[in-house]
Amino acid sequence: MELNTRNRLMLFPKLNKLIIVIFAIAFVAVGLYGYRLFNYIFEENVKSPGSITIPYDASFEQVLDSLRKMDILENEKAFKWVANKKDYPAFIKPGKYIFDKGMNSNSLVNMLKAGNQKPITITFNNLRFMEDLAGKVSKYIEPDSAELIAYLDSASIMEQYGFDKPSFHAMFIPNSYEMYWTTTPEQFVSRMHAEYNRFWNAKRLAEADSLGLTPVQVITLASIVQEETIKPDEKPIVAGLYLNRIHKGMLLQADPTVKFALGDFGIKRILTRHLEIDSPYNTYKFAGLPPGPINFPEVSSIEAVLHADNNKYLYMCAREDFSGYHNFARTLAQHNANAAKYRNALNENKIFE
16 A cells, blocks of 8 residues: 555656645745735835825825826825725815825825825915905815805804904904814804904903903904004004004094005005095094904004003104104104104105005
């Protein structure tokens, strides 16, 4: 029996070797395939760090096209293989996604499928009108400016947050805020309201109350201060001057409010005809503060009002050297002298309008 078995093995030596070779090749092939799959899944696959924005209702091909345009992937085939295995094409989520060096196909697909966006820093300042705000913010988030302004112009939305059209400006305090690209108009306004409430803490509310002003009135005055001077060190002085006029019941006679009423901040010289406009923002006609801010004042301007300089000034006039600074005066006679110097400078420089 043992002899017969040995004889059969000896009879088919080539067949035995062939079987061994086939098994060896198969083993190597399986190993190579496994190694290839491992690399597909876990090998770094970010060629160029960057970001893409995936719109609502995007297709998988659109995602791939965005990745190609930004030259993100080292191995698109590997990314597609992992994406299909994880069924990502059926779960595409909109947003802005950032890809860093070291990320592999597995982590890329996991991030996209989970909708793990990177927050975007939205910064706005130096804005005057609500349309300006909508245009600025729409550059960072998915809704366009038309959709944003339609929401921001809604009287019911203003009322929901305790404002009216003139005072609604006050709710949007310029700063840098982290949001997602998919932020909706509703979410943006809600966030701004939360930031407004956070800004007006107990300390600031007490400071406003000590001035006899509401938060909206503080911001309204701050918006005038911001238009009156570009010099940070002058802001508390200008704020103190206007507070003096308010407490004395005087007309503010602030040129920027007239420009706002006219809708033209390009005017360099306020003329008598400009002062004839019948608007609650014409502080040459109507006493007290206008019904709302004339821009979105920065935090530094708001703080300048809350910590206004304790001075006796009632008048101000731009310096004749066009330095951006002002001459301040306690009496009308002093002011008239300063105003005459400035008018002469305007005439000499042929600035008539």
